[in-house]
Amino acid sequence: MRLLPRRDLVCRQAVELVTDYLEGSLPRRARKRFEAHLAGCPHCTEYLAQMRETIRLSGRLEPEDLTPQQRDEFVDLYRRWRDEPD
């Protein structure tokens, strides 16, 4: 293992910066340090890829179809509202 210069990130710190990095809220210098760490660290690069995948999978979640009974209930709800006095 090479000795890290004092200002370099260690992996334990890098994983805490992933969200700020993805949000684009890391200041420029901190972003450079983070990217420099990634360039030399396949594990943290994998970790970042897994965080991106986590976000992507959440975004793929589609609602289940309403059951016919639920549809009827919501049509009822709509009609009750429509027939409410103003």
Next chain:
Amino acid sequence: MEADGELLVRLRSGDERAFVSLVQRYQEQMLRLATSFVPNQAVAEEVVQDTWLALLRGLDRFEGRSSLKTWLFSILVNQARTTGTKEHRSVPVPDPEPAVDPARFDAAGGWADPPEQWVEAAEGRLEAGKLADRLRALMDELPARQRQVVLLRDVDELTSEEVCSVLAISDGNQRVLLHRGRSRLRQLFEDEFRGVR
């Protein structure tokens, strides 16, 4: 898929099918979000139903300054918070919670037990259509406040500003909750899919 804005136009012209389409689109997520605020499923269902009624009653007043879904989720959160909540917005974000179990790093802070591969296995399940139920169950394991932020940001794809507005939390808190929620979810995926072929 028809855009929310088009559904809104049809809804305002009195088209009840537009209402059902909107319910189809958001009911499940609203229920999931409501559940994170109130003590049980029955109360959550009531809160969601009240939200739909409030939406219909507010249609004429909605000015479109926010997106329809942001408006809808805002109504929901307000309804949930006034209906016997199990938490209060003034509660601070709890103590630091590391993104990764500290035991996985060595004394110098490098990975001792590095992340295991799981992305391909999850993608395979996704393609096979077998992931959705499991994903829902994993999300339900997140602590309530983390779950709220992850649902709104990553499932419903609201912006960070919209999430702050809907949940009435600061940008800093939003980011901390998002970070913890996503980090936990990543770990749950790793636990679920490592070694799966």
